[in-house]
Amino acid sequence: MSSRLLNQIGLFFAALVIVSPAILFFLWMISLSLKFEIDNGAYPPILIPERFAWSNYVKVFEENNFLLYLWNSVLVTGTATVLALLIGVPAGYGIARLKAEKSAVVIMIARMTPGLSYLIPLFLLFQWIGILGTLWPQIIIHLVVTVPIVVWVMIGYFETTPMELEEAANIDGASSWQVFRLVALPIARPGIVVAFILSVIFSWNNFVFGVVLASRETRTLPVAVYNMLSYEQVSWGPLAAAALVVTLPVLVLTMFAQKQIVAGLTAGAVKGG
Amino acid sequence: MASVTINNVQKAFGDTRIIHDVSVDIADGEFVILVGPSGCGKSTLLRMIAGLETISGGKITIGERMVNNLRARDRNIAMVFQNYALYPHMTVADNMGFALKIKKADPADTAGRVRNAANILGLEKLLERYPRQLSGGQRQRVAMGRAIVRDPQVFLFDEPLSNLDAKLRVQMRGEIKALHQRLGTTTIYVTHDQIEAMTMADKIVVLHDGLVEQIGAPLDLYDKPANLFVAGFIGSPAMNFIAGRIEEGVFRSAGGLILPLPEGARPTDAAGRELVYGIRPEHIRATAQGMPGTVTLLEATGSEIFAKVDCAGEEIACLFRERLPLKQGAQIRIEPDRACAHLFDAKTGRRM
Numbered sequence: 001m002s003s004r005l006l007n008q009i010g011l012f013f014a015a016l017v018i019v020s021p022a023i024l025f026f027l028w029m030i031s032l033s034l035k036f037e038i039d040n041g042a043y044p045p046i047l048i049p050e051r052f053a054w055s056n057y058v059k060v061f062e063e064n065n066f067l068l069y070l071w072n073s074v075l076v077t078g079t080a081t082v083l084a085l086l087i088g089v090p091a092g093y094g095i096a097r098l099k100a101e102k103s104a105v106v107i108m109i110a111r112m113t114p115g116l117s118y119l120i121p122l123f124l125l126f127q128w129i130g131i132l133g134t135l136w137p138q139i140i141i142h143l144v145v146t147v148p149i150v151v152w153v154m155i156g157y158f159e160t161t162p163m164e165l166e167e168a169a170n171i172d173g174a175s176s177w178q179v180f181r182l183v184a185l186p187i188a189r190p191g192i193v194v195a196f197i198l199s200v201i202f203s204w205n206n207f208v209f210g211v212v213l214a215s216r217e218t219r220t221l222p223v224a225v226y227n228m229l230s231y232e233q234v235s236w237g238p239l240a241a242a243a244l245v246v247t248l249p250v251l252v253l254t255m256f257a258q259k260q261i262v263a264g265l266t267a268g269a270v271k272g273g
Numbered sequence: 274m275a276s277v278t279i280n281n282v283q284k285a286f287g288d289t290r291i292i293h294d295v296s297v298d299i300a301d302g303e304f305v306i307l308v309g310p311s312g313c314g315k316s317t318l319l320r321m322i323a324g325l326e327t328i329s330g331g332k333i334t335i336g337e338r339m340v341n342n343l344r345a346r347d348r349n350i351a352m353v354f355q356n357y358a359l360y361p362h363m364t365v366a367d368n369m370g371f372a373l374k375i376k377k378a379d380p381a382d383t384a385g386r387v388r389n390a391a392n393i394l395g396l397e398k399l400l401e402r403y404p405r406q407l408s409g410g411q412r413q414r415v416a417m418g419r420a421i422v423r424d425p426q427v428f429l430f431d432e433p434l435s436n437l438d439a440k441l442r443v444q445m446r447g448e449i450k451a452l453h454q455r456l457g458t459t460t461i462y463v464t465h466d467q468i469e470a471m472t473m474a475d476k477i478v479v480l481h482d483g484l485v486e487q488i489g490a491p492l493d494l495y496d497k498p499a500n501l502f503v504a505g506f507i508g509s510p511a512m513n514f515i516a517g518r519i520e521e522g523v524f525r526s527a528g529g530l531i532l533p534l535p536e537g538a539r540p541t542d543a544a545g546r547e548l549v550y551g552i553r554p555e556h557i558r559a560t561a562q563g564m565p566g567t568v569t570l571l572e573a574t575g576s577e578i579f580a581k582v583d584c585a586g587e588e589i590a591c592l593f594r595e596r597l598p599l600k601q602g603a604q605i606r607i608e609p610d611r612a613c614a615h616l617f618d619a620k621t622g623r624r625m
Contacts, residue, residue: 167354167358187362
């Protein structure tokens with residue numbers, strides 16, 4: 001009995017040590033966002049201030065056209081994700097069924113190529129077509145992030161759906177398109193949810209593309225937060241508040257869907273899972 | 274309903290030939306079972322009939338139509354898979370009506386046909402359930418229902434009972450046979466289980482290494498196996514094989530065991546040639562004047578006694594219907610029933 005209790009305490013501490021960097025990081029961010037500038041620079045550091053500086057959050061929304069940037073982010077991430085699903089789900093299905101691993105690798109290579117190597121040429125290209133002032137350059141370039149994720153998650157998913165189901169549908173008179181739409185797609189719905197969530201997270205957090213391609217009007221949230229850093233001196237309070245606001249949607253989404261994300265990432269590892 | 278003709282059909286995956294040259298005629302309404310050990314090509318042959326595998330050579334005809342280049346969905350056949358292959362996101366009713374929905378049939382008509390099939394299979398109360406909420410036997414029935422609803426020309430079954438437990442298997446065996454008698458649809462059924470083949474088929478096709486070993490009615494295969502493979506495959510427990518030759522009007526094994534010649538066999542037929550003597554365990558009797566042997570293994574199930582008897586170095590399996598007072602290690606005299614004994618050529622494996 002006591003050894004079991006000891007075990008549990010040990011496990012608890014081990015877990016605490018492992019997650020503490022992530023947790024402390026968040027706690028410190030929350031603390032920063034709620035302190036006045038004077039407390040933020042104090043030594044020894046203060047975790048819980050005597051007076052909370054809610055004004056930091058108000059400032060985020062008042063000063064920086066934050067709602068516009070939020071809307072930009074929603075548009076860029078939303079469109080890039082929807083387009084990625086439209087392209088990536090059928091692509092994943094095709095690659096899984098035709099066992100076209102090489103094309104999957106090509107997509108992966110596109111993802112692994114450092115963004116900066118193609119950002120400048122693309123910048124010139126977008127300028128030449130004349131869409132630089134709009135959100136389209138960012139949407140298009142976010143596809144480099146979102147499409148590979150969707151394709152790879154979906155390959156894993158479609159590979160686990162048994163072939164017999166599609167053969168049965170074939171014999172039942174379904175065309176290839178009907179097999180995909182009526183059998184393969186509904187079965188892969190959990191996979192599509194995972195692909196959607198992961199795609200949103202990666203696109204939402206993307207910073208490099210926005211920094212290069214966004215103008216004052218077309219900034220997304222991560223870029224907006226970065227700009228707070230450079231314009232005023234370094235006001236940690238509003239910065240942390242803004243960062244938290246940016247992180248919140250993704251954080252909520254992740255917590256809400258973490259079970260499905262784990263299931264989706266491990267699909268294929270265990271048959272019939 | 275339709276007849277099916279398989280004419281010199283071959284199948285190769287790259288350089289590997291799975292099916293060498295198979296020809297089978299299946300009459301309209303016949304229940305034909307393709308049986309053989311795993312890897313013999315029986316499932317591949319069925320999938321070729323279904324249109325799930327291409328045909329490398331030869332011709333398959335369903336009814337009047339040559340189907341070699343016809344897509345699976347145009348062949349008007351229905352198939353029951355080993356793992357049932359029910360659509361997990363559809364209810365039982367939707368599963369059964371899927372083919373008709375694809376055909377854009379009248380929904381009222383579809384519902385009627387689904388209900389009808391459900392009645393036949395006892396699925397009325399399960400129509401709104403999902404496959405995951407069903408037991409193995411129920412899933413099996415739904416898969417059959419899906420086939421029935423379509424009213425196809427041919428039913429194809431690919432080892433449909435191998436995922437069920439023994440008791441359910443026996444029950445479903447009876448149900449599939451009853452269903453065939455009721456509907457009369459041409460049925461091609463693949464199994465590796467010779468008991469399933471014996472109990473259900475009108476005609477059995479024994480396949481081995483991509484070749485047809487024998488085609489015939491179940492009892493013909495049992496009574497007159499064409500070769501050593503069929504003789505060993507059909508029947509359980511398996512037939513005893515004893516190598517030897519005919520000498521002086523009797524069969525003599527290498528170890529000196531002497532056996533009476535099968536009825537109708539003339540001593541001059543194959544005198545001096547290498548032969549194999551075949552006798553089924555159930556065709557051996559314990560008698561006072563038979564060949565002496567020692568019991569090396571004894572298994573009594575109540576209805577019968579299975580024993581292995583060592584006669585002059587040959588281990589002979591015996592199945593006795595009567596309750597003999599046997600003990601392991603005891604001496605016993607046994608005698609083969611000459612009317613049921615077989616002789617095979619040792620080289621070619623053919624029946625003499």
